[in-house]
Each structure stands twice: as C-alpha cells, then as structure tokens.
Amino acid sequence: MDQPPHPALPLVTTVADLRQTVGAWKRQGLTVGFVPTMGALHEGHLTLVREAGQQADRVVASVFVNPTQFAAHEDLGSYPRQEARDAELLAGAGCHLMFAPTTDEMYPEGFSTGVSVGGPAEGLETNFRPHFFGGVAVVVAKLLNQVQADVAVFGEKDYQQLMVVRRMVRDLDIPTRIVGAPTQRDGYGLALSSRNAYLSADEIEVARRLNGILALAAADATAGGSVAEIEAEATKSLLTAGFTKVDYVAIRQADSLATFDDDRVDRPGRILAAAWLGKTRLIDNMAVPAG
Numbered sequence: 001m002d003q004p005p006h007p008a009l010p011l012v013t014t015v016a017d018l019r020q021t022v023g024a025w026k027r028q029g030l031t032v033g034f035v036p037t038m039g040a041l042h043e044g045h046l047t048l049v050r051e052a053g054q055q056a057d058r059v060v061a062s063v064f065v066n067p068t069q070f071a072a073h074e075d076l077g078s079y080p081r082q083e084a085r086d087a088e089l090l091a092g093a094g095c096h097l098m099f100a101p102t103t104d105e106m107y108p109e110g111f112s113t114g115v116s117v118g119g120p121a122e123g124l125e126t127n128f129r130p131h132f133f134g135g136v137a138v139v140v141a142k143l144l145n146q147v148q149a150d151v152a153v154f155g156e157k158d159y160q161q162l163m164v165v166r167r168m169v170r171d172l173d174i175p176t177r178i179v180g181a182p183t184q185r186d187g188y189g190l191a192l193s194s195r196n197a198y199l200s201a202d203e204i205e206v207a208r209r210l211n212g213i214l215a216l217a218a219a220d221a222t223a224g225g226s227v228a229e230i231e232a233e234a235t236k237s238l239l240t241a242g243f244t245k246v247d248y249v250a251i252r253q254a255d256s257l258a259t260f261d262d263d264r265v266d267r268p269g270r271i272l273a274a275a276w277l278g279k280t281r282l283i284d285n286m287a288v289p290a291g
C-alpha cells in the first residue's frame with residue numbers, strides 16, 4: 001500500500017497491490033464497483049462513485065491520465081492534475097480504494113497490443129480524433145481486467161464512449177456489467193467537465209448555451225423535423241452564440257449511433273455535439289425521444 005494522499009482513502013499504484021486488496025474483498029464475499037477517471041474530479045465523477053456504491057459493496061476509482069487517447073497536439077501535458085484533492089473528494093463520496101498507476105505500470109517497455117473498435121466507434125469523435133477510441137479501448141480493457149469489478153460506471157457525458165465500452169465488453173466477454181449514469185450539469189445546464197477549467201468567464205457564458213441549443217434541436221427532431229435540417233440549424237445557432245468552431249452536431253440512433261435512414265427520428269435517438277471555444281473543445285449530448 002502506498003502513502004495515501006488522504007488519510008481516509010487507501011491508495012495503490014501497482015496492479016499487484018490492487019489485486020491483493022480486491023482479492024481480499026472478494027474472498028469475503030463482497031461485490032466490487034469500479035469508476036475509471038482521469039482525475040481533476042468534479043461532481044459528475046462523484047455521482048458515478050455514489051452510483052457504484054449503490055450497486056456494489058466496495059468501490060475502486062482509478063485516476064490515470066491515459067496518454068494513448070491524446071494526440072500529439074492535444075492537452076496531455078496541461079491536463080489538470082490534483083491527486084490530493086481528488087483523494088479527498090473520492091473519500092467523501094464513499095470510495096474505498098484509489099488506484100493511481102504510473103504510465104510505466106500501465107504501458108511497460110515493449111507494450112504493443114491494441115484493441116480495434118468499430119460499430120459505435122465509427123464517425124462522430126473518430127472523424128476528429130481518430131486515435132481516441134483505440135486509446136480508450138486499450139486502457140478501459142486493461143483497467144477492467146486489472147480491477148475485475150462486478151460493475152463499472154461510466155458517464156453519459158461521454159455518450160459515444162459509453163456505447164463503445166458497452167460494445168467492447170460484450171464482444172470480448174469481459175465479465176463486468178457496464179452501467180451508464182446521467183450527465184451532471186451546473187445550474188445553467190453546462191455539463192460539468194474537467195476541461196471547463198480552461199474556460200474564461202466570457203467563454204463560460206457561451207458554453208452554457210450549448211445545452212439549450214441541443215434541447216431545442218432535440219425537441220424539433222421529436223416533433224418530426226428533418227434530421228439534416230435540424231443538425232444544420234443547431235450548428236448555425238452554436239456559431240451565432242459564440243462558439244468558434246463546430247466539429248459536429250449529429251442526431252443518431254440511441255444505441256447503435258447509426259444514422260436515421262429516412263431523415264426522421266422514428267425510434268429513440270440521441271443528439272451529440274462537439275464544439276470549440278478558442279482552444280477548448282466541449283462535448284455534450286442528450287436523449288431525443290421518438291416522436
């Protein structure tokens with residue numbers, strides 16, 4: 001066991017120590033929940049921890065900024081890191097063990113295995129961050145194998161990621177049940193995100209418009225409007241609101257993320273968007289009920 005950054009929360013940094021603690025719990029007949037994070041925790045992460053605590057007797061949270069899901073030009077170096085505060089927040093949310101491996105522990109010299117994901121990984125984020133889901137799939141597969149949890153909780157905030165993880169776990173027979181938890185927002189509807197820390201006061205005002213613009217578009221789609229027209233209209237609204245660039249606004253089938261063949265939402269859908277404010281890229285999504 002390593003020196004804990006918070007007295008109430010044991011910390012492990014190696015897979016061997018993690019397995020020892022989780023193994024002891026399992027021998028006592030306790031069930032285990034798991035929440036993977038990249039740290040810089042906020043209330044969104046903590047609701048996942050509480051949800052895991054509802055679903056299992058013991059909760060492990062990992063804090064690992066995974067280099068393989070960042071491209072060279074992205075914010076790996078500047079991604080916020082605050083391990084002591086994270087430990088305090090995790091302890092307060094009922095977490096029992098923090099797993100904070102080093103990059104060498106996760107990717108030892110000679111690491112050379114990938115996980116190729118298709119289906120829900122195609123399009124959307126992949127069009128703009130082609131490296132992303134390959135990196136996520138490898139780290140999530142490793143973490144699920146390392147923790148051997150009964151249940152793992154992921155946020156709907158990263159909706160495409162949740163669908164990719166569900167598909168990977170099904171396809172590879174990973175014996176952990178995947179649970180999705182709703183997006184936590186501030187009082188103005190802005191989805192909480194570690195990257196919101198990059199935003200200036202003016203940018204936050206604009207960022208808070210994203211949720212409302214998507215909600216209007218979702219309502220129009222449920223009312224039977226053309227998917228293509230609504231996507232174009234919402235893109236225009238985001239630019240008018242002050243977003244500097246829109247990577248996509250897309251209305252897709254909720255589970256497969258496939259497009260709607262006849263341009264109408266005739267079964268449960270999801271609207272997903274990625275847009276830029278200066279150097280910061282925000283994503284959000286919400287349900288589009290069938291009309």
Ligand code: AMP
Nearest residue numbers: 037038039044154155157158183184192
């Ligand atoms: P991250 O640390 O950003 O990799 O996120 C770790 C987990 O927290 C992922 O499953 C995210 O989907 C989830 N998460 C991030 N932000 C939120 C939020 N605002 N509400 C709910 N879950 C979130």
